Amino acid sequence: MAFPGTGGPRVTVDGKFFRLGGEKFFVKGLSYGPFAPNSAGLPFASEEQTSADFAHLRRLGANVARIYDAPPRAILDLASGHGLKLFIDIPWNKHLCVLGNPRQERLAREAIQRTVAATARHPAVFAYSVANEIPPDVLRWSGVRAISAFIDGLIGKAKEVDPECLCAYSNFPPTEYLRPGNADFLCFNIYLHQRAAFRNYLKRLQMQADAKPLVLGETGIDSLREGEEKKCQWLGWQIEEAFRGGLAGAIVFSFTDDWWRDGKPVEDWQMGITTRERQAKPSAEVVKRQFAAAPYFPLRRSPRISVVVASYNGARTLTACLESLLRQNYPDYEVILVDDGSTDHSSEIAAQFPRVRYLKQSRNLGLSAARNAGIAAASGEIIAFTDSDCRADSDWLHYTAAALMEGGFVGVGGPNLLPPEDSAVAAAVMASPGGPAHVMLTDEQAEHIPGCNMSFFKWALVEIGGFDPVFRKAGDDVDLCWRVQQAGFQIGFSPVAFVWHYRRSTVRDYLRQQHGYGEAEALLVRKHPEYFNAFGGGVWRGRIYAPGGVGGVIRPPIIYRGFFGSAGHQFIYAMAPAGGLMLCTTLEFHLFLTLPLWILSAVFRPLLPLATASLLTSLGVCAAAAAQARLPRNKTHWWSRPLVAGMFLIQPLVRGWARYQGRLRLRPPAAAQPSLESIAMRNSGKSLSEVCYWTPRRIDRYSYVLEILRRLDVQGWAHKVDPGWRDFDFEIFGSRWSHLQVTTVLEDHPNQAQMLRCRLRPRWSLPARAAFGILAGINLLILGFTGAALPWVGLLLLSLPLFAWILRRDQRNLQSMIMVFLDGIAKEWNMVVIRTGQPPSTDSSARSRSETAPA
Numbered sequence: 001m002a003f004p005g006t007g008g009p010r011v012t013v014d015g016k017f018f019r020l021g022g023e024k025f026f027v028k029g030l031s032y033g034p035f036a037p038n039s040a041g042l043p044f045a046s047e048e049q050t051s052a053d054f055a056h057l058r059r060l061g062a063n064v065a066r067i068y069d070a071p072p073r074a075i076l077d078l079a080s081g082h083g084l085k086l087f088i089d090i091p092w093n094k095h096l097c098v099l100g101n102p103r104q105e106r107l108a109r110e111a112i113q114r115t116v117a118a119t120a121r122h123p124a125v126f127a128y129s130v131a132n133e134i135p136p137d138v139l140r141w142s143g144v145r146a147i148s149a150f151i152d153g154l155i156g157k158a159k160e161v162d163p164e165c166l167c168a169y170s171n172f173p174p175t176e177y178l179r180p181g182n183a184d185f186l187c188f189n190i191y192l193h194q195r196a197a198f199r200n201y202l203k204r205l206q207m208q209a210d211a212k213p214l215v216l217g218e219t220g221i222d223s224l225r226e227g228e229e230k231k232c233q234w235l236g237w238q239i240e241e242a243f244r245g246g247l248a249g250a251i252v253f254s255f256t257d258d259w260w261r262d263g264k265p266v267e268d269w270q271m272g273i274t275t276r277e278r279q280a281k282p283s284a285e286v287v288k289r290q291f292a293a294a295p296y297f298p299l300r301r302s303p304r305i306s307v308v309v310a311s312y313n314g315a316r317t318l319t320a321c322l323e324s325l326l327r328q329n330y331p332d333y334e335v336i337l338v339d340d341g342s343t344d345h346s347s348e349i350a351a352q353f354p355r356v357r358y359l360k361q362s363r364n365l366g367l368s369a370a371r372n373a374g375i376a377a378a379s380g381e382i383i384a385f386t387d388s389d390c391r392a393d394s395d396w397l398h399y400t401a402a403a404l405m406e407g408g409f410v411g412v413g414g415p416n417l418l419p420p421e422d423s424a425v426a427a428a429v430m431a432s433p434g435g436p437a438h439v440m441l442t443d444e445q446a447e448h449i450p451g452c453n454m455s456f457f458k459w460a461l462v463e464i465g466g467f468d469p470v471f472r473k474a475g476d477d478v479d480l481c482w483r484v485q486q487a488g489f490q491i492g493f494s495p496v497a498f499v500w501h502y503r504r505s506t507v508r509d510y511l512r513q514q515h516g517y518g519e520a521e522a523l524l525v526r527k528h529p530e531y532f533n534a535f536g537g538g539v540w541r542g543r544i545y546a547p548g549g550v551g552g553v554i555r556p557p558i559i560y561r562g563f564f565g566s567a568g569h570q571f572i573y574a575m576a577p578a579g580g581l582m583l584c585t586t587l588e589f590h591l592f593l594t595l596p597l598w599i600l601s602a603v604f605r606p607l608l609p610l611a612t613a614s615l616l617t618s619l620g621v622c623a624a625a626a627a628q629a630r631l632p633r634n635k636t637h638w639w640s641r642p643l644v645a646g647m648f649l650i651q652p653l654v655r656g657w658a659r660y661q662g663r664l665r666l667r668p669p670a671a672a673q674p675s676l677e678s679i680a681m682r683n684s685g686k687s688l689s690e691v692c693y694w695t696p697r698r699i700d701r702y703s704y705v706l707e708i709l710r711r712l713d714v715q716g717w718a719h720k721v722d723p724g725w726r727d728f729d730f731e732i733f734g735s736r737w738s739h740l741q742v743t744t745v746l747e748d749h750p751n752q753a754q755m756l757r758c759r760l761r762p763r764w765s766l767p768a769r770a771a772f773g774i775l776a777g778i779n780l781l782i783l784g785f786t787g788a789a790l791p792w793v794g795l796l797l798l799s800l801p802l803f804a805w806i807l808r809r810d811q812r813n814l815q816s817m818i819m820v821f822l823d824g825i826a827k828e829w830n831m832v833v834i835r836t837g838q839p840p841s842t843d844s845s846a847r848s849r850s851e852t853a854p855a
Contacts (some may be wrong), residue, residue: 027249029064061291085126246496308374314388366472413449414497451477475520522662587656
């Protein structure tokens with residue numbers, strides 16, 4: 001039972017860190033014990049010795065002691081009196097194959113409940129470790145899923161006694177893949193003696209920790225084998241790397257060489273920073289120095305940062321946003337609020353923050369324009385972007401600057417987490433598809449970072465031209481990230497440079513947001529078609545880290561265990577979501593399969609089972625995705641997962657419809673409207689599928705194609721370069737109905753002359769194919785219902801060839817415009833246009849000119 005009269009503030013989870021009262025709490029710990037049994041038979045030293053040891057720990061700068069048995073009241077009171085918190089490992093027979101043995105399972109659960117009941121709500125308790133380093137052989141024998149569920153059950157038993165207690169499982173590299181879902185934080189014991197490997201492994205663990213804090217549960221060096229000099233050196237950088245890596249704490253193993261294991265003293269290891277007699281070793285001074293510097297080890301330098309907040313009618317959350325930005329733990333920064341023509345009381349809120357530079361735009365120009373205004377006004381070397389519906393962690397700029405200074409990146413992003421005070425509906429929205437998420441190529445390098453948490457060197461933003469104003473609501477961050485990488489730069493990611501991001505609080509607001517994302521995707525498809533598939537869906541090279549998961553995972557992860565399960569580091573390889581399965585939720589699937597099947601089944605009844613199966617498949621995929629979504633435990637209700645399933649069903653329809661609306665509105669760039677010359681070509685009746693250019697000097701075809709691509713960019717033509725799998729060089733997306741595949745070949749002729757042939761192969765766009773398919777389906781339905789007897793049915797059947805003629809006309813229009821475009825480049829390269837397809841006569845320049853006259 002809980003101690004009477006105990007209480008006070010408790011350590012709580014605060015995003016990627018802990019908080020005690022109003023301050024962040026960073027774990028600076030030393031392991032303590034177990035010792036030879038005392039007079040009461042407990043593995044603790046005498047009260048006098050414990051009091052002296054706890055005082056010593058405090059002098060070293062420690063605020064946590066990790067102990068490996070349930071402490072009696074006296075030990076708890078001593079810890080509290082010395083200002084120490086205890087991280088309590090609860091022992092049970094974890095080295096046995098407990099699962100399947102009802103008695104052993106019961107004993108484990110009783111050990112958890114008994115320990116928590118005896119210590120609950122005591123001010124000295126930091127957290128409980130419900131298990132420590134389950135052997136990999138036991139884990140392989142019992143099964144990862146079963147053990148994970150058992151540990152989650154143990155955490156559940158602890159929280160039945162004390163719902164507010166913090167619980168973790170203390171893992172280690174041989175079982176890295178064991179990830180209980182109910183743990184409040186990720187705790188890992190790591191003994192790596194190479195600095196680069198240690199640093200990289202912490203980065204890997206930070207990505208696994210996701211939105212939870214990461215604590216280094218044990219790390220240390222053996223003085224006996226490695227020597228005290230190496231121990232001092234290695235412990236120094238281990239503590240430094242842990243806190244530089246954004247860990248919520250680190251615990252050194254151990255305080256003293258005096259410790260017992262398996263009923264006897266351990267004499268062949270000297271892991272302590274004090275001797276058995278509690279005499280401090282040189283490594284104790286190192287730990288003291290590093291704990292004093294932690295958690296904020298100095299950055300290489302701290303350049304000035306300009307924080308730009310673009311806001312449009314964001315008054316609801318603007319106050320919390322600005323307050324968080326003015327509490328940043330960073331020495332040199334400014335905050336710029338760009339009000340993009342708001343009509344609410346944002347200006348009144350801004351007036352309450354005199355330290356914030358307030359820029360008011362006369363009208364709503366869009367998100368990109370607002371951010372560009374912030375860039376122009378910024379005085380910082382680094383520009384950090386967030387939104388008015390976010391509030392930043394107090395160390396956001398510190399870890400952002402650290403990643404930019406030390407990672408070799410021009411930009412860096414971080415997570416956006418659900419605020420604890422947000423609603424249960426917002427939590428369901430977070431777990432639904434389409435939210436802001438980072439896409440990772442490695443544990444450090446990102447392919448995409450969300451605009452609500454992104455920072456760049458100002459020079460890099462200036463070099464690529466800032467944000468594209470065409471993106472008014474969304475898509476600006478995606479476009480910027482792609483252009484940064486196309487310019488040859490890299491984008492990094494800091495797992496601890498996070499912001500709290502308020503989600504849409506109603507389903508209606510969420511769907512309105514997704515509609516805006518669909519419109520932005522239509523613009524992105526035109527500008528970056530190489531990043532999209534034929535249906536307009538994004539194609540990412542990296543792994544998407546969505547806050548609520550991406551759904552559609554049907555294959556379990558693969559675990560590398562090594563020979564006979566003996567590998568020291570047993571890695572897990574997560575399977576990618578089944579993209580083909582998620583196609584069952586798309587607008588195209590419903591429009592071209594489910595809907596036609598249901599319509600045709602009204603006429604042809606045998607199709608009804610297929611129509612039903614199609615619909616049930618979509619519903620089943622949505623239900624499975626909702627079941628896999630990660631919802632916060634304290635914000636999950638009976639309706640949460642059905643709501644997420646419903647949004648998995650509706651969101652692709654809303655977003656897809658908006659995407660197609662946007663794509664159908666797209667037209668060729670203004671600089672590429674039909675000219676008189678192209679109109680004459682289009683109406684000439686001659687084939688426009690090939691054009692040739694004669695050059696009396698040798699050229700490089702590769703350089704010439706690159707020049708064509710550069711000119712397409714300048715004029716605003718959307719195009720996609722073939723990565724090497726197709727039989728064309730590049731594809732031009734010229735209109736809503738037509739694309740053009742361009743292939744080049746260079747012929748060698750006598751006297752160093754060459755002829756460049758360009759094939760212009762037209763193709764229907766996806767909207768064109770969809771429209772033709774729908775029209776054909778309507779014709780088939782009418783024929784099925786009425787037959788061909790009615791006179792107007794014959795006229796209706798003419799609609800297909802009429803539509804095909806319109807599409808062919810559009811293709812010739814695109815071919816003629818591109819032909820004129822290519823002619824212009826050829827003339828600048830002093831090449832002669834050939835319309836006959838044959839090389840000119842070399843003995844008569846006059847004949848050559850006559851053959852090259854325009855048709």
